Amino acid sequence: xxxxxxxxxxxxxxxxxxxxxxxxxxxxxxxxxxxxxxxxxxxxxxxxxxxxxxxxxxxxxxxxxxxxxxxxxx
Numbered sequence: 001x002x003x004x005x006x007x008x009x010x011x012x013x014x015x016x017x018x019x020x021x022x023x024x025x026x027x028x029x030x031x032x033x034x035x036x037x038x039x040x041x042x043x044x045x046x047x048x049x050x051x052x053x054x055x056x057x058x059x060x061x062x063x064x065x066x067x068x069x070x071x072x073x074x
Contacts, residue, residue: 011035012044023055030067037068 012035018028029052036044052064 008035008039019051019055024057024060026056026060026064026067029056029064033064033068 012032015028015032015035018025018031022028029048032048033045035041036048049068052061056064
């Protein structure tokens with residue numbers, strides 16, 4: 001909701017908290033990629049994918065990449 005109201009940095013801060021609380025869950029990474037792709041924030045995309053690769057198990061990471069691909073190629 002923060003992102004949709006134009007508060008991108010606040011949305012990113014909330015996602016930072018989510019990543020800290022549930023670092024092995026898909027949702028915070030997927031949502032951050034969604035926002036970053038929407039605003040064409042390549043630096044955030046690359047950093048998010050890197051963090052996700054280090055924190056998620058292979059199956060969850062693969063799901064994230066499938067979601068990211070679907071977002072990029074609707």
